[in-house]
Amino acid sequence: MTDRRTPALRASGLAKSFGHVQALRQGELTVHAGEVVALVGDNGAGKSTLISCVSGALLPDAGEVSVDGRPMPLGSIRAAMEHGIATVYQGLAMAPDLSVAENLFLSCELRRPGLLGRLGLLDKKAMRERAWQLMDGLGITTLQDVTLPVGDLSGGQRQVVAVARAVSRAGRLVIMDEPTAALGARQSQMVIETIKATRDRGLGVVLISHDLPRVLEVADRIVIMRLGRVVADLAASGLKIGQIVALMLGERDNDREEGLPA
Amino acid sequence: MTTLRIPARSRLGGLARSTPAYITVALVALVVIFSLISPEWRFLDATNLQAIGRNSAGLVLLAVGLTFVLGAGHIDLSVGATLVLSSVVAGTVAVRLAGEPSASGTFPNAGLAIVIAALAAVVVGGVAGLINGVLVTRLKVNSFVVTLGTMGVATGAAQVLTNGANVAGIPPAVQTSFGLNTVAGIPLPLVLAVVVSLLAGVVLTQTSAGRHALAIGSSADGAMRAGVNVQRSTIVVFVIAGLMAGLAGFLDISRFGTTAISGHSTTMLQALSAVIIGGTSLFGGRASVPGSVIATFIPTVLLAGFVMVGVSSFYQNIAIGVVLIIAVWLDQMRGK
Numbered sequence: 376m377t378d379r380r381t382p383a384l385r386a387s388g389l390a391k392s393f394g395h396v397q398a399l400r401q402g403e404l405t406v407h408a409g410e411v412v413a414l415v416g417d418n419g420a421g422k423s424t425l426i427s428c429v430s431g432a433l434l435p436d437a438g439e440v441s442v443d444g445r446p447m448p449l450g451s452i453r454a455a456m457e458h459g460i461a462t463v464y465q466g467l468a469m470a471p472d473l474s475v476a477e478n479l480f481l482s483c484e485l486r487r488p489g490l491l492g493r494l495g496l497l498d499k500k501a502m503r504e505r506a507w508q509l510m511d512g513l514g515i516t517t518l519q520d521v522t523l524p525v526g527d528l529s530g531g532q533r534q535v536v537a538v539a540r541a542v543s544r545a546g547r548l549v550i551m552d553e554p555t556a557a558l559g560a561r562q563s564q565m566v567i568e569t570i571k572a573t574r575d576r577g578l579g580v581v582l583i584s585h586d587l588p589r590v591l592e593v594a595d596r597i598v599i600m601r602l603g604r605v606v607a608d609l610a611a612s613g614l615k616i617g618q619i620v621a622l623m624l625g626e627r628d629n630d631r632e633e634g635l636p637a
Numbered sequence: 638m639t640t641l642r643i644p645a646r647s648r649l650g651g652l653a654r655s656t657p658a659y660i661t662v663a664l665v666a667l668v669v670i671f672s673l674i675s676p677e678w679r680f681l682d683a684t685n686l687q688a689i690g691r692n693s694a695g696l697v698l699l700a701v702g703l704t705f706v707l708g709a710g711h712i713d714l715s716v717g718a719t720l721v722l723s724s725v726v727a728g729t730v731a732v733r734l735a736g737e738p739s740a741s742g743t744f745p746n747a748g749l750a751i752v753i754a755a756l757a758a759v760v761v762g763g764v765a766g767l768i769n770g771v772l773v774t775r776l777k778v779n780s781f782v783v784t785l786g787t788m789g790v791a792t793g794a795a796q797v798l799t800n801g802a803n804v805a806g807i808p809p810a811v812q813t814s815f816g817l818n819t820v821a822g823i824p825l826p827l828v829l830a831v832v833v834s835l836l837a838g839v840v841l842t843q844t845s846a847g848r849h850a851l852a853i854g855s856s857a858d859g860a861m862r863a864g865v866n867v868q869r870s871t872i873v874v875f876v877i878a879g880l881m882a883g884l885a886g887f888l889d890i891s892r893f894g895t896t897a898i899s900g901h902s903t904t905m906l907q908a909l910s911a912v913i914i915g916g917t918s919l920f921g922g923r924a925s926v927p928g929s930v931i932a933t934f935i936p937t938v939l940l941a942g943f944v945m946v947g948v949s950s951f952y953q954n955i956a957i958g959v960v961l962i963i964a965v966w967l968d969q970m971r972g973k
Contacts, residue, residue, distance in 0.1 A: 432862065456864050468862030470855035472922030473848070481852055482864035484845045495844040540863075 381444045383408045383547045383579040384460070389428045389438030398424040400603035402438060406548060406579035411570060413590040413611070414583045416600035417623050422583045423465065425600070426550050429581075430462040431455035442547055459546025463537045465553045465583075471526030475518065476506035478525050479540050509543050510535075513569050531562035538569050548579040555586055567593050587616045601625055656916025656968065657928040664934055671942035680945050687824050691816075691892055693937045694826035695720065695885035699908035700915070700929040701837045702881030705874040707912055708841070710854035710921025711773065711780035713875060716882040717905030718791035719765040723886025724896045725795040727758035728804030731890070735808045747808035751815070754807075755887045762883015763876055765791060770872030780875075788905075795898055803896045816891030826888045831930070833884065837877070838926035850874050854921020903954075907936055910957055914964040935960060 382405045389402030402425040406412045414422050427433040429440055434450030441447060442458040455462075462468075469478050480502045486492035506521040518532055525533055534554060541549045551570070555563035563586070570593050574580055584590050590597065591611055599607040599622045607622045671680040679685065699716050706713045734750035744750065765787065772783045818825045841847035849870040852860035861867045890896055913919055914935065915928030940953045 452862060453864055453866070462862070464862055468856075468859045470852040470859050470863070470922065472855035472918075473852055477848060477852075478863070481860065482845075482849070482866075484848065495846070496839070497843055497845065497848070499843075 380407060382406060383410075384429065384440070384442055384581075385444075386425070386429050386440045387438060389425060389435045389440070391424050391428060391433060391435045397603055399428070399435070401605060402428065402435075402603075403605045403608075404429065404581070404598060405608075406581055408547070408579055409574055409577045410596065411574050411580040411582060411594045412596045412598055413594035414581060414598050414600065415585070415587065415590060415619060415623060420600040420623070421603040422600055423552055424603075426462070426552055426581060426583060429455070430460060430550055432462070432464075456544065460548045460550065461541035461545035462550040463534075463541045463552060463554050465556065469525045469533060469537065472524055474522045474524055475528070475536055476503045476521040478536060479506045479509065479521075479543065481540075483544065509539055513539055513542065513572060530557045531559065531565075534558060534562070534566065535569075538566060542569065542573050542576075542578070545573075545578055548581065549573055550581045550583075552583045553585070554582070555584060555589065563589065587619055591616065599623055656964075657925055657931055659967070660915055660928055660931045660935070660964075664931055664938065667935065667938050667942065671938070671945060675942070675945045680942060683822060685941060685945070687819065687822070689934070689937050689941050690827040691824045692940075693934055694824065694830040695888040695892075696904070696908055696911065696937070697827075697830040697834060697930050697933045698881040698885040698888070699904065700911040700933045701834050701926055702878035703908055703912045704915075704917050704924050704926050704929045705837070705841065705847075705850055705877045706780075707917045707919060708847075708854050708921060708924030709850040709871060709874045710857065711871065711874065712909075713766075713769060713784045713878045714781065714905060715765065715769060715784040715788040715791055716878055716885075716908065717901045717903075718788040718795070719762050719879055719882035720886040720889060720904065721896070721898055721901050722765065722791040722795040722798075723758040723761040723883040724889045725798050725804060725886075725898065726761045727754040727887050728807050728890050728896045729798065730754045730757045731807045731811065732804060738806075738808075742809070744808040744810070747810040750808060751811050754811075754890070755884075758887035759880055759883040762879040762881070762886060764879070765882070766876040766879020767872065769879065770875030773875065774868040774871050795896075799896075799898070801898065803898055804890075805895060807890055807894055809894055811891045812894045816888070816894070826891060829884075830888070833881070834926060834930050837881075840877075841924060841926050846870065846873055851922055851924060854918070854924070856922075907957070908933070910961045911936070914961055916968065919965075932964075 384404065384406040386402060386404040389399055391399040399421040402421065404425065416422050424433065428435040431450060431452040431454055439446060440449060447458045448454040470481065485498045485501050487496045487498045503521055510518055525536060534557065538554060554566050558566065567589055570580055570582065582590065582594060591614065594611045597609050597611050597614060597619060598605055599619060601623060672678055699720065702716060703713060731750045731754035734746055734753055735744035736746045738744050769784055769787055772778060773780045815825055820828055849860065849865045852865055853867055853870055857867055911932040912929045915925055915932035917924040917929060936953060936957050939956050940950055943950055943952055
């Protein structure tokens with residue numbers, strides 16, 4: 376299972392503390408183009424901290440991240456975006472008063488052609504049309520109107536918009552933190568299909584999820600974290616849920632007493 | 638998880654939902670009522686309407702500036718004080734540059750002095766806004782507190798500059814050629830205010846700067862994660878409010894021919910009321926420049942109307958207070 380290609384993403388030695396809490400001790404993550412890597416672990420294992428360091432939302436205390444072999448500046452969402460990393464955050468990252476189209480293009484607005492564009496005027500029509508194409512291209516059909524404020528959408532629809540935005544922006548890697556957490560079965564399946572479509576476009580995908588059956592359905596590799604460390608990095612094929620759970624919780628009983636709910 | 642709720646959104650429906658439409662109806666109704674009950678339709682006299690326009694111009698600018706700040710989820714309590722400080726600096730600059738008046742009372746450099754005074758007012762306003770924006774973003778102190786502080790600083794600075802006295806000896810040309818002048822019967826200051834408001838409306842609805850301001854007001858965290866430079870966008874809205882206050886400060890001396898240091902204790906609250914009546918959310922995310930501009934005329938029309946029909950002008954404050962509460966109540970009933 377060794378892959379000699381330069382990985383789309385390589386994160387190594389990432390560490391982050393919040394006061395006395397060492398949320399992340401040893402964060403390692405490698406993702407190749409066209410690969411879905413699932414990041415699993417119990418609550419507090421350091422998954423969200425690890426991907427926040429990769430997405431630029433957090434500045435790690437130590438470690439490095441490189442994209443296509445080139446080192447990426449840390450602690451800047453903007454820099455991560457420019458390196459082709461886009462993230463779907465747990466709890467989303469939408470402006471509820473803005474429309475679907477406005478949120479899809481937020482901070483990446485299209486301008487009008489010519490002089491008006493150089494004066495800073497936005498091309499709202501083009502953004503609405505591109506928003507339609509984007510949703511359509513991802514097979515998202517539950518949304519009738521891209522001019523609706525995101526605050527008027529259901530939780531599932533908001534999630535779909537968030538995923539669409541990340542996919543449309545990512546040049547190399549899409550990170551999804553619990554993309555199906557608040558969704559019903561049908562909408563979860565839709566997100567899973569979107570992940571497969573993203574992988575087929577040649578992007579790397581990092582998926583954080585507690586939904587192990589779905590994780591095994593879509594992931595190529597499973598990276599298991601416990602107590603701020605990566606404890607296993609396994610090919611997904613042939614893996615059993617029981618094995619994953621055992622690694623997540625640790626084999627020894629005293630680990631549970633360190634604050635890990637069973 | 639909420640269920641899907643798609644509001645009916647025909648074009649007419651959108652218009653009926655929009656606050657500027659309500660405000661326009663209310664304003665027209667006020668004008669009609671005052672016209673009908675004023676003796677000999679005097680409310681519609683050109684002089685009366687021109688006075689309303691002149692009295693509104695500065696307030697329009699303040700309200701437009703505050704529209705950006707409120708849209709971004711912040712508040713700027715210092716705009717009235719910035720107006721005063723700008724007018725004092727502009728007045729002082731005009732007096733210093735205009736030279737010694739001749740026997741007939743004309744100043745040798747009046748024209749140049751007035752232009753530079755106007756620039757000085759705008760620069761002072763812009764710097765005041767920049768300071769507000771930097772304090773809010775860098776110190777991460779709440780904008781209510783920061784601007785409450787800078788309100789005091791700006792007021793005090795204006796008083797220190799002149800020892801509390803209003804600036805005298807400003808060339809009267811500032812009034813005759815600009816402040817009291819009209820084009821096609823419309824007061825020049827109002828023309829300026831409306832042109833600036835139109836530009837501001839384009840910035841709010843048609844540029845990234847405006848969209849990012851509303852995104853921050855809607856969810857600062859969401860905007861940041863979407864890649865918006867929240868610090869820069871926040872500073873921009875405060876600078877816009879400051880520039881508007883600075884320009885309003887210049888309009889102030891062009892209207893009176895002097896400064897009005899103690900005449901603006903309620904100006905900020907009037908502008909703030911207009912912005913909220915005009916449909917901009919006090920909590921950010923939604924803002925309307927046309928709404929703010931139109932709503933600004935409600936207090937000035939009320940005042941002029943009350944005076945004309947013989948009601949004490951003191952009732953204006955009561956009326957505005959009532960209108961403010963009703964407007965916000967109506968807004969909550971309709972949306973969200």
